[in-house]
Amino acid sequence: MLTDPIIIYFVVCSFVALAFGLLMLLLKLPVFAGYILAGALLGPYGLGLFTDLVLINQLGSIGVVMLLFFIGVEVSPKELITKWRVALVGTLLQIGLSVGAVSLIGLMFDWPLARVILLGFVISLSCTAVVIDYLKTRGEADKPIAHNLLGILIMQDLFVVPMLVILGMLDGEGVAASTLWRQLVGSVLVLAVLIWEVKTEVVSNKFLDKLREQAEMQVFFALLLCFAFSFVTGYLHLSTALGAFIAGMLVGRMSDADWISSNLMSIKVVFVALFFASVGALLNPRFLIVNWQQILLLVMLIFVANTIINAGILKVLGIEKWESIYGGALLAHVGEFSFVLAAIGLNAGIVVETSYQLTVAVIALTLLLGPLWVNLVRKLIGNRLAKPT
Numbered sequence: 257m258l259t260d261p262i263i264i265y266f267v268v269c270s271f272v273a274l275a276f277g278l279l280m281l282l283l284k285l286p287v288f289a290g291y292i293l294a295g296a297l298l299g300p301y302g303l304g305l306f307t308d309l310v311l312i313n314q315l316g317s318i319g320v321v322m323l324l325f326f327i328g329v330e331v332s333p334k335e336l337i338t339k340w341r342v343a344l345v346g347t348l349l350q351i352g353l354s355v356g357a358v359s360l361i362g363l364m365f366d367w368p369l370a371r372v373i374l375l376g377f378v379i380s381l382s383c384t385a386v387v388i389d390y391l392k393t394r395g396e397a398d399k400p401i402a403h404n405l406l407g408i409l410i411m412q413d414l415f416v417v418p419m420l421v422i423l424g425m426l427d428g429e430g431v432a433a434s435t436l437w438r439q440l441v442g443s444v445l446v447l448a449v450l451i452w453e454v455k456t457e458v459v460s461n462k463f464l465d466k467l468r469e470q471a472e473m474q475v476f477f478a479l480l481l482c483f484a485f486s487f488v489t490g491y492l493h494l495s496t497a498l499g500a501f502i503a504g505m506l507v508g509r510m511s512d513a514d515w516i517s518s519n520l521m522s523i524k525v526v527f528v529a530l531f532f533a534s535v536g537a538l539l540n541p542r543f544l545i546v547n548w549q550q551i552l553l554l555v556m557l558i559f560v561a562n563t564i565i566n567a568g569i570l571k572v573l574g575i576e577k578w579e580s581i582y583g584g585a586l587l588a589h590v591g592e593f594s595f596v597l598a599a600i601g602l603n604a605g606i607v608v609e610t611s612y613q614l615t616v617a618v619i620a621l622t623l624l625l626g627p628l629w630v631n632l633v634r635k636l637i638g639n640r641l642a643k644p645t
Contacts, residue, residue, distance in 0.1 A: 265305065269294075269298065272294045272297060273290070273533075276291065277290040278290075285631075286389045286390050286393055286627050287389075288386065288528070288529075288532045288623075289624055289627060291529045291532035291536065292533070292535050292623060292624045293536060294533055294536060295536025295539075296536035296537065296539045299533075299536060299537030299538070299539070301537075301539060301540045301541055302537075306537065309537060309538070315527065315530045315531075315534070317496070318527045318530070318531075319526075319527035319528040319530050320385070320528075321482065321486050321496055321500040322500065322520075322528065323384065323497075323524065323528050323531075324413070324497040324498070324500045324501040325478075325482040325500040325501065325507075326504060327384060327410075327501060327504060328500065328502065328503065328504020328505040328506075329504040329505070329507050330508065331410075331505060342404050342407055342408065342570075342573045342575075343407030343408050343410065343411040344411055345569075345573060346404075346407075346566075346570065346573055347411040347412050349565075349569045350380050351376070351377065351380045353565045353569075354376045354377070354379050354380035354565065355373060355377070355380070356376075357379075357565070358372050358379070370426040373422065373423075373426065374423060374598075375615070377419045378590060378597050378601075378615060378619070379558055379561075381416070381593050381594050381597075382409060382412060382586075382587045382589060382591045383591035383592050383626075384406075384413065385528060385531070386627075387406075387586050387587070388406070390627055390630060391405075391586075401579045404570070404575060405583055405587065409587075410501065412591070413495060413497055413498060413501070413593065416596070416597075417443075417495060420597075421436070423597065423600050423601065423604065423606070424604075426604065426606065438491070439492060439493045439494060442488075442489060445488075445492070446489070446494065446498065446502065449502055450505075453502075453505050453509060456509055474519055475519050475520060475523075478519070479520075481503040481506065482503050482504070483500075485500060485502055485503035485506075486500045486503070531592065532623075535592070535620050538595075538620055539620050539621075540613065543614075547614065547617070551614065551617050551618060551621065554618045555621050555625065558588065558589075559585075559588045559625075559629045562584070562589075563581070563587075563633065565584070566580075566584035566587040567580045567581045567583065567584030567585075568580075568584075569584075570583045570584060578640045581633065582630075582633065582634065582637065585630045586630055588629055589623055589626035590618065590619045590622045591623075595619060598615045598616060599612075601615075
């Protein structure tokens, strides 16, 4: 054969991603929804072009890391600190109310405490990529509601660490002492770096000035920081995405950091697309068809419940009423780290295989249908977002 098979894979994947991406643009939806559909079509339950889900998930996790890195570049540490009350209190309330809502369902079906806590954690997390992409598509990334939601989303990512610890304790084996010590040391280091970044206005030295003359070296330097910080936080049993976010904030403090977007944007686009494609690849059409009523009911319950919970929290924290409802709808879907929690629950025996497949299907569909839900809520609100109450 004259053509290398890998070339065929690239051609097919690029064509499908482009086709679904253009379709989403025509429907005025974020392009990541098209990547999810492309992953479902090309994955093991679709055409079977890609069957190694482990490899796909690993590549997709790089996309999450790079996404948090770019978000860190754009975030102002001081502004993030000033909104700590909304972020921290909002996240704590969201987790507590989510676990409470699942507890009510658990009482009806006599679920064990471990399953209630796991599913409560799962539905309490939202996806930073979905919210940021939607807000950027609508030109709302610089609005106050966007900054408040970003703080909550980042705080949710931070809370994944204690969630993993708690789930480890619910597992019969518990968490090793060495793991707890690593997490404690890592938390102290992360806090120290964040405090230093807040106090530092601009980072500059001769080495950084030299990088401005070499675009190639700028790319490798940025990637080195991104993945080095991710490696450190991952080694300390914290989220790798957290390390990337901190590295991004560090790069964002450097003088003349505009080269980051121009030189790394294409790399980020590819790996973020791989992440959403990996989400779509997990969808099993046969399972969806057999259990469509239960899945659809759960998806709608999550959208409605999360919107009400988050809107109420934002309103209590001082956000304007209609902005709160809009923000609640944006946070209504279930996020990417919930896949990790669901997998841990399966390995720990907290949920069985069928429940795991159901959870994965619900998470993936909320990610896919999330923009449609937000658009529906916007239509119901009308032009009230622009009117103060």
